[in-house]
Amino acid sequence: MSMLNRRMFSAMTVALGLAATPLKAADVEVRFYYPVAVGGPVTKIIDDYAASFEKDHPGIKIKPVYAGDYVQTLGKALTAVKGGDSPELAILLAADLMTLTDDEAVIPFDDVLKSPADKAWINGFYPAFMENARVKGKTYGIPFQRSTPVLYWNKEMFKAAGLDPDQGPKNWDEMREFAKKLTKKDASGAVTQWGIEIPSDGNTLWLFTGLTTTNGVRLNNAEGDKVTIDHPKVAEALNYWYNLSKVDGAQPAGLINWGTTPRDFIEGRTAMIWHTTGNLTNVRTNAKFPFGVAFLPKNSQYGAPTGGGNFYMFKGISAEKQAAALAFVQWMTTPERAADWSIKTGYVATQPAAYDTPAMKAYTADFQQAIVARDQLQHAVPEVTVHDNQRVTKVFNDAVQAVITGSKTTEAALKDAQRDADRILKEFK
């Protein structure tokens, strides 16, 4: 259709539309920025939700804006806020809580709640997820797409290696042993099947927190102004990770790509992986073998960081938009919807009530793997959430990557990282 025809066509449509419907009051538009951080056709799911919401709430228009990964979405949102053009909502990392409050970009949901029902709603989420949603007692984030890392294992490969296919490794020693047994080489010595892959080039700190928590050490304090990096238990965790490649030869050397790891698992290039539970549906759809999902193996305790994104509401939007945005957030986080979202993606459902819904009960009846992450919540800790979070995260990531690539010793890397992190956090004390 040529430009001219298309313009005439749309002009006619508009004219007909105006003539046909009575003039209605201007719709309230709620823009929400969201990242896509797990596999699967998530864009479509979000769009469907938006459309359903609009049907239930005529007069509100939802405009999802797909902005890239979490980091890019944070950047876009902050840029928009600083440019005086805030969106109403965004789904951003729970861990970026303090970055957002320090910049005074977001408002507490408590200020927008009106009825007792609202207040009940805000208390219905898993406490593990709310730990890094609150600052000074006020709630800034509403959990939506939350996850923990889990260990996926290939049952066929376990059986072939003489291991019990229905039992994942329970502790660090077992994980090491299993990984070594599961590594296969061909005639020339090249590895055809790796025992384990723990990705190290994306969400490095998140997965590393899985190792440190199971080793019994916390990386940051609740106020978010102090981090513990140069600590023997942290060093232990890092060495364990590094030795899986260096000493045991059970994990590829150098940085392992976050994006290709699930695919490696699906294609049978590795027997075990650590990855977000949010990839569960992706793995389930594409893996052609039975697989298991387990807690992260413990060393001194079980533990895992929570991850993923919360809804945040931005400052500087009108009361009318606030109400509309709140309605959308509440609609998106009813137990039924939380269950639906969890089933479709593999993210952990954010409320206990969601697991009691019929849909979820039916789903977990024949797919036990789906509740592993939920069960791990009792051992979960919030991921590292501090001031100037992106910068401090980078310090951690750099240190871990330096050791994993063999370019720094663990001692040197952790010492440097502690010094750099302290310098960054100095102004927030």
Added chain:
Amino acid sequence: MSPIWQQGLITRLLSTAAAWLLGLLWLLPLLFAAWAAFHSSANTARLDLLAPLTLDNFATAWSAAPFARYFLNTALLVTGILVAQFILCTLAAFAFARLPFRGREALFSLVLIQLIVAPDILLVENYRTIKWLGLVDTLPAIALPYLASAFGIFLLRQTFKTIPTELEDAARVEGCGWLGILWRVYVPLAKPIYLAYGLVSVSWHWNNFLWPLIITNSVETRPLTVGLSVFASLDQGIDWSIITAATLMTSGPLLIGFLLFQRQFVQSFIRAGIR
């Protein structure tokens, strides 16, 4: 014209082989992309050469992100930039080349600074300026820093200077003012330069990434490059087939344009005497 390397067949054969090997290496990424985009992702990793062809990847890629809108944005952007550049640079180059005025050489030197310091280097400050103008997240915002192109002014000025003044005098005799002379004498004679510059400008701005990345937030303004990066940065398993399909889609128009215009491109560079 006989070849430079004159020694015998061996040397000729060797250099032909070297040239072709280099050509193959250089084309390899494109060839791979072309292959992967038409095969399903399971075959990518194994490079199974006889696997069946499919158009699914393109369909999936197209529907996974609003590429139609991205195409529109990019097309509008590069066209707008080109037209504005032609106008602004022609006027300025003409003044620098032919109109004596106080401070001309000094001003021209100031202009040349942009040849060294491109707008992308100054992205933090330029972002501030755009914010001050209230134009964040608009198509004009992407274009503005590039509209006055020092390279364009430089090229055109050089060309205009080579045009004999007799032609200008002849036109003046016929009663033309400055703009008339510019339009009737200088612009037509500089056509090859306009073509060369136009091709460079379009391809450069089609491919520009960093500045559009930071200055755009929404789908309505995002050009293809930013759209592709947002699309390809998904934390899930990388699907090579879909990514290569998207890659081909985004670079397709330029490639086709280059295929059609390659002779003009090279010829106009040569004829324009760009040294």
Added chain:
Amino acid sequence: MTYKPQTSITAWLLVMPAVALLGLFTHVPIVGSILHSFYSTDRPRRPSRFVGFDQYDAMFEDPIFWKALTNNLIYALGSVPFSIAIALAMALFVNERMAGRGLLRLAYFTPTVMPMIAVANIWIFFFTPDYGLIEQVAQALHLPAHNWLGSTNTALFCVTLVAVWKEAGFFMIFYLAALQQIPTDLKEAARLEGASGWAIFSQITFPLLMPTTLFIMINALINAFRVVDHIFVMTGGGPNNTTSVLLFRLYEIGFKYFDHGQAAALSVVLLVVLGLIALGQFLLFDRKVHYQ
């Protein structure tokens, strides 16, 4: 020269739009960067205030800054000579009557036409461990496996390689244009006197190409500080900042951490580097070439 007022007015009117835009987006930001580098970043509870050289102190204390600077220099020194050499070879190949030269020219130039952000994805596949193209070839040849982008000692090399691949074809065009300007009788005369191909090249062709070579060299140097798109996609500056370069770091500081004071200081460093390149060009160029 006598300046006729009417001509002057016309001239200024013609020049104004371009100069105004240039001023707003090149000259003003240069001054702005310098000024802002002396102030702290604006935060809600702590508005921006004059801090003297604090931003520079902080920047020089930051090991990542030095990493980025060193990397950028290595990247420049690595990519420039190779781009020039390969571009020259390409131009020489294509200039002869070689079989398939049209196709060759196309092949050489294609990378230039494709968006860097798009081709970077393809290169990621080539470098992927285990099943990436390079590793598959290595396995077939029984060479040891290597994690190209995930190792601190090869990541920068890979990134440089991609840059050379992208730029060489573009520079080839300049060489082509220059080659065609070389009068053929010079070469004919030399050949008649029995000079070898290499002698003709090194004593006639290459010296005559010197202005072009210098021009390309300056361009390539400047590009080495400008071209960062592939780093975004391929390595994100890692592993452990081994592929972080100045402009990439500037993006991180300015648009990921929103630390505008630091960003301004880093901009100034970039400007100084570019200024040095310009100085080099001025000294080199004007001694060897005449411009109109």
